[in-house]
Amino acid sequence: MNIVGVDLGGTFVKVGLVDSLNGKIKRKTEIETQVTSGKDSVLKRIAEAIQKITAGENYIAVGIGSPGSIDKKRGIVRFSPNFPDWNNYPLGPELSRILNKSVFIENDANSFVLGEKWFGAGQGYEHIVALTLGTGVGGGVISHNILITGSNGIGGELGHVIINPQGPLCGCGNHGCLEAYASATGIIRMAKEKRKKFPDSEIFKANEITAKSVFDAAKNGDRLANKIINEVVEALAIGITGFIHTFNPSVIIIGGGISRAGDILFKPLRERVEELVMPSFKNSYKILQSPLVENAGILGAASIVLQRIGKRD
């Protein structure tokens, strides 16, 4: 069967028509979000994009992965930092009215773990912890086959678990959250802080410091870059060890732009986590790189529908 997945971002909205049996994206399109045009305009253009890619094809429902705090039962965006006029916006019901289809919404980090479960590295597992390492750190947990969202649906904020109370200030106001280390923001901050001590680092040769330039420099043996990656790995290892002790998951799946660094991140991370976990947890889990890459958003959004209806055919 076909499902529409909508990956709602602050800059772009990606819309895809997904074959739920194999996760193939039959058609997709991308529009600019243009938040400042107002929510009615954004809604109208999302609906048009869906109508365009589904022309002549049947589909059963729409899933939307949205940033922010979501009331999943009622399909309402409670608030979303980059969408200032969307407070308590009934995005689901409004879109459903235009399209005459069911619309399901989840927070985008939660839809990421669903995408991994239905189409990615989490297939066949009932206990999955997922992290997206991008500008920030998003988290999503499936435990006992249930998406863990908590009493108000706002759980799974794994990026804001404090892993070092003496650590750097995080955007949330606390010190030493996982996000303060294992995000592009954290990596760039660390590079800037150490610039005086390592003025000749390859990191500073380009116009702009990015997480990618740090990983690239590390692969070339750059000392500062490797120091930064050690910090990222240590922070991730401490956080993931806690998640393993808490959830006893079968797999920990890491996605987002930073995950594409590959072995230079995953090899030391796997070693360090295996050192840190308690004996009974050793070899009880795998740490995997998300295979979904640029389709993670659309497939995650489509998976919201599969998770709610509990089947794929």
Place this chain on the structure above:
Amino acid sequence: MNIVGVDLGGTFVKVGLVDSLNGKIKRKTEIETQVTSGKDSVLKRIAEAIQKITAGENYIAVGIGSPGSIDKKRGIVRFSPNFPDWNNYPLGPELSRILNKSVFIENDANSFVLGEKWFGAGQGYEHIVALTLGTGVGGGVISHNILITGSNGIGGELGHVIINPQGPLCGCGNHGCLEAYASATGIIRMAKEKRKKFPDSEIFKANEITAKSVFDAAKNGDRLANKIINEVVEALAIGITGFIHTFNPSVIIIGGGISRAGDILFKPLRERVEELVMPSFKNSYKILQSPLVENAGILGAASIVLQRIGKRD
């Protein structure tokens, strides 16, 4: 209906006949565990204790809260640190054979959260995080009404979430676990470490340093005792903030010997957690002291049965 709850400890086994409708313990008894007598002897004496307190009364099943790693599906104690000859011992099936009743087993920290849900401060809630602060720190989580035990049934080890990687060595081999601060072991360690600097502290007036003597001294204004409690509170607040961000629970319930310190622990803890949680989580939870006190073990064990059969009458 009646249920038998068995609280299996390293020193004592408490056995109670519980009325599941109101959590009243109709009869109870306590026997010495005598682990060194061998598992067959312990089993036989547990069975006799159950037969004694249930004489003339019908009961539907037995729940056992056991330390260690439990295979709940098969009723097997995989291993338990204080029960060296119990590796892979089929405690459930063996006891079931003697009594001709169903026997359900859970890890004791998990049975604690179940006891709170069915008979304690967690009644009516579907999202509960529970901590027992004793010699160590035990954890149990109910999320979306499901006991979170993970893929091998060993999750919920909230005492071994690392909250400060520069912190003191924990019994598990890592540094700065929650247990290294918020347990009797951690409190006594902190007192001993600071003895030279605070030789006149009231804590050292008694023959033995205990967690209780530290809390008592703090209530009398003792400086060192208050410093230690500040550390306990800070560690618990960091850990609990992480659990709130992860699970978005309705209630966090704290039991175990240290919880009996009462307001001197709970008041600063509530204030500090509310400071640390992100804005969307403020006022989303309550931190409660376990009301079950010395019956927590038996009621928790009885609750294992209720959780498995999903009802209390």
